[in-house]
Amino acid sequence: MTASQPLPLVSVIVPAYNAAATLAATLRSALAQSHAEIEIIVVDDGSADETARVARAIAAQDPRVTVARQVNAGVAAARNRALAMARGEFVAPLDADDLWHPAKLARQLARIREMPEATMVYCWSADIDADGLISELRSDVARFEGDVMAPLLVANFIDTSSVPLIRREALIAAGGWEEGLHRRNAQGCEDWVLYVRLAAAGPVLLEPAFLVGYRQSATAMSRDTGRMRRSMALVHEEAARRIGRLPRWVQRFSLADFDRYLGDILAESGNPIRAAGYRLRAVLRDPAWLTSRVARRRLKGWLTRSPAYPPVGGGTLHFDAIDADLGRFPEPDRWTRRRWARLAAARLAAAPHRD
Structure with missing residues (x-):
């Protein structure tokens, strides 16, 4: 962006369900953006707690915040409601x-404006x-x-x-978030479905920095394995x-x-026997994974019931x-380099029906 270009408006969309305990901190982090x-x-x-009151109190202090309310319809419907109200050139879910x-x-704005055809x-x-x-800062981040x-x-x-x-x-061209997952009792991967649609439509870029604090909760939707x-x-x-028949090796690695x-979720939920079953099936599907550095870390964590990556600052550093x-990442190991190279070379969006 040059000095003569107006700053683009970003629409931050925040679905909230019974989020009174965390919403204020979340909104403050959005309002504190340098952009x-x-x-x-x-x-x-459709929250049953004080979510609406918390949101309206913050909206009363800053005109950039708007609050809408709807009957409970799921996270995808809430995000789509916000998308319909959005005016920005860019959308940032939170x-x-x-x-x-x-x-x-x-x-992220500086990065995406380098490539007009990029979708996100x-x-x-x-x-x-x-x-x-x-609580955890992984060094095996995607690139x-x-x-x-x-x-x-x-x-x-x-x-x-x-x-x-x-x-x-x-x-908008991707159809927003898929609300049908909620109707089919298959919530949890609404974001993943959207990312597949966006990846099929154009390039995806990376801003290589730790810019999001992802709060972990034992009651989160992603804890429901079925x-x-x-x-x-x-x-x-x-x-x-979007791309035709998926390569069998991609399906195998994905499963x-x-x-x-799912094994990690079950272990954290106090079900080690089922967790072991899922982990064994993962090894049988992708035995080469055992030779990776991340596998050694995770196996050690499974056996000792400790995090694969120690908490930053001994678990006392606030986000x-x-x-x-953070520039302390080791170079990817041999297994990771090979796996990443194979995935990067597949070019499924450009060459459907590849097998």
Whole structure:
């Protein structure tokens, strides 16, 4: 952007359901952005707590905040309600319990404006606990750009819905968030379905910095393993509609990664036997994963029931104090380089029906 160009308006859309405990901190992190040309649209999705009161109190203090309320219809419907109200050139979803680094929007805007055909730009996130302390900071973060369809189908490396900055016109062309998952009791992967649509429509960019604090909750929707499996199956159906038949090896790697994810959820939920079953199935589907550095870390964590990555600052560092440009990452190991190279070379969005 040059000095003569007006700053683009970014529409921050915040779906909120029974989020009174975290919403104020979330909105403050959005209002504190160094890119101040924003509108924040909070959609209270039929909350039974003080969510609406918290949102309206903040809206009374800052005219950039608008609050809408609807009968509970699910997170996708709440986001689509906000999208219909949005006026910005870009849209930035923000969950009502996550936090943003002050430079999040400014850095992503600078990146996406380098490539007009890009549909969205993502960044990295740090896991935070209920107090906003960083509980895990992974060093095996994704570094994919351009045609990211193959790696995206293996795993939702964009991670949380609070990460991407999306061109509004691309988001509308993709149909917004898929509300049908809620009707089919398959919620959980609405974001993943959308990312598949956006990846099929154009390049995806990365701003390599930790700009989002992703709050972990034992009661989150993603803890329902049965619902998440149904939701993940719909991701593959969506991809098949966009690019044709999926390569078998992509499906296999994807199922293995998802089994590891579900195994972690079950272990955290106090069900180690079922967790072991999912983890064993993941190994059988993708045995080469065992040779990776991340596998060694995770296996050690499984056996010791400890995090694969120690908490930053011994678990006492608040997300507000994070250095977004942590430059302490080791080079990817041999397995990771090979796997990333194979995924990057697949170019599924450009060459459908590849097998």
